[in-house]
Amino acid sequence: MATYDYRSSQGRSADPRIPPWFSRENEALRSSARTVASPFTDEILNALNPRRFSILLFILFDETTDPIDHIYHTQLKMALNINNDPLICKCFPTSLTGPALNWFKNLTQGSIASFQDLCDKFISQYYGNKLLAKDVLSLFTMKQHEDEWLQTFLIKFNLVKSMVMECHPSIAVQAFKLTMNRGTPFHTNLVLNTSKTIDELNKRADGFVCLEEEKATNARKTSIISTEDKSKAKIQQKQAPPQRQTSWKVEKRPREEELVTPLKVTLELEKASSDADH
Template identity: 40%
Template sequence: MAREHKNSLVKTPFTNDVYLVERSKKFTMPSFTLFDGTRDPSRHLDHYAQKMALDYRNDPWICRVFPTSLTRAALEWFRNRPHKSIPDYVTLYTMFRAQYCRNKKQKKSITSLFTVRQKKGETLQDFLSRFNMEASEIADYHPATAIETFKLVMIKGTKFHTSLVKYSPLDIQTLNAKAQIYIRLEENIAHRAQHATLVTVENKPRERIPNSKIQKSQRASTPIAQAPEKRQRIKEGFTPLRTTLARLFQENKMKFTTPQPIKQPLEQRDKSKHCTYHRDYGHSTSDCRFLRRQVENMIARGELADYLITKEYAKPREVYPHKVEGTQVKVIHAIHGRSEDDQESKGVYRSRLRAAHKLRKISLVNAIALGNISIGFGDGDLSRVQLPYEDPLVISLLVANCMIKRVLIDPGSSANIITKMIFEQLEIPSSYI
């Protein structure tokens, strides 16, 4: 049995030059799409040549590895080849194509483009994709012939068709670039029609229900459902608006920044909903969370006051009363520990501390009478806060000429020393110390 197994290994269609070729140390076996004898042999040969492109000069080794890309009936065909009948890859290539030539896919001619006709109601983008897919399977065709065929199979009378009749492009690339302009125009018209339909449905008057005992009992037993948009605002703590989010965006397009692309995969999106802000499908403009956060940031800066239901959210905050006019506001994102200048020895730190106390004692200026000043938070400050709120209270304060972004309200008691350098950077006069 061992002798028969050894003979079966020796009986190979390759000659000794191919069978005994040494493997390169740098060679890594690629992963092939196995050929089982039912597909186009030309495509498999192209696939194999692409995978073995780095070893194209080593003809015996390319020939030796080829059986690893075969399976089932194709591998059985190779094993049944006569002993030492394949001396090189050219011979193997010719034998392989001749064996499976019946599976070779016939090349399409230019006449196959006439079967790709634009259907009624089909968008220009879908039709152009089908046409380009069919044209890619044609080996050789003249661009002028393909463009004339495109004009014949598309719907007549459209703006794009009229433009092609007036000014015919010279190549397929120009045709596709010109089509993109009308695709965007077509999408814009479709979105406007959809938006007009939504507005009509929202503004449609409610039908009067006759006063009957049965209908009264049904109305009494059925709870009043809130509008989806209102429920969404209450749930997420958004500021109430006088108009829809879509209309607000249409009237203030130039004020918004460019959004990030939608991360949801294209096949999982709802193509019946279109967002004007993202210029893409997946959700409606009124449900765009990124746009909603942009609006909230603008409201916090005191903008869009005309779109608020109450003017409470548009009231400007009181600033530091002793701020020097004309100075540029600096931004401090966070304060942690002492400054770099204070990271010195303890002796230097104590000397700075004594100097600060001395400056406080020798100051001949009366202290500022602050009186009873209370800082409180009303219902307007809770409009964008998720309740119940149990997190630490962090606020932003405008101190002199600096906007401090993160200020933690600490209920505990502690004493913090502010050096003279800090007052100088804040541009606070010494008379206020």
Template identity: 30%
Template sequence: MNVQISEQFVAPQFKIYNGTTDPESHIKTFSNAMAFRTGNDAIWCRAFSLSLEDEALEWFNTLPHNSIENFAGLKQLFIKQFAASSTQELTVFELMTLKQGKDETLRTFMDRYQKTVRRVKSLTPELALHYVLPALKPGPFKDSVCRRAPKTMEELRERAADEIRVEEMKLSYKKENQEARGERADNGKSNPSAGKPSGSRHRE
């Protein structure tokens, strides 16, 4: 608390942590932001509370006086306190059992697939590409991947993006056609006598 902070020091805009998300991810975000401003360990400790709110800030304010010697110690206490909110690392098994739902769009599935890939520890790109084919539901994109397997994750993302555009365009056309049919049906109901013969003509 006795450290002299220069008037030129401006704290970065922190991503605020409230105790409900992964504490290690917050430490990394905070450290990256502070590294551009200063390497002074004491200032890091002082500034840490600026990145907290709600339950996390209440915890920080209850730390006993003189209980923190450096940022490394503060980091350990912080991660231990909010360990229940830590993001659990996944295994290859979760990737092997991942399947695209029958009515799940390719965009939603690819987001889910890539998030899973990022959370599997020590996963090689080759394995990530290997498990995408069995995870896809039958359709044009699966056929494309089966005929010509992507060599990199970047190629997979690019080809998926192309197919997503086509898929969403088809869905848009389908929705427009359904709305047009609905409007025609409503117009027919609003004028039930249209197209029917008059009473006298009907008697004849």
């Protein structure tokens, strides 16, 4: 059986049947764990790793998210090697960054003998980041805004529901009906035929989400066409020949009676004047 000693300058397998690449890969993992004084015990550092194992890429923890969720994510990534306690211990630090990585480096040397020890210390350090479970009443305090899309509200509602530890399906459906906009097609559909579970409600909502998106698309198309028509009208107006401008003063046409010169003397006076001349 191959034996390893991380303090040995050789660091090689005593079994010639183990290929060199396997020895180099195990040595690389152990070296990465010994960059600083490791908090892991010698049993963890010297443990053999599975053949053809490559370090996985984890979501990095920067001490701003839920530590329990991070541990759960790590276990999911290590599903094939979940029972290999030393291996998951050596892989876990690769998921830390920033202040969280500094916290790990400052742990007491040799203080971690198992993954459970590591989890206990990790959760204790970042327990304040743990997402608190919500009460059922938090579902009833939600409200869909007048201009909020159905899909957006569904995502928000399902997120809050996922943080409620115990919630009967019928209560969740009732909460959704009371908090969504009333009078919408989907609300009317739920009133006429209530869903039994949130999963059923989400499936029924898919058709109404598509309908909502189609209406929004048609509205955008109509708006674009209207804008184009207005632009064309402006262009045509600019290209049209200018009309002859007339004076704002309209010349007043004289009336027919104004064209006749008025008599300045009467007929009697004119006859008298004629007799005097004779």
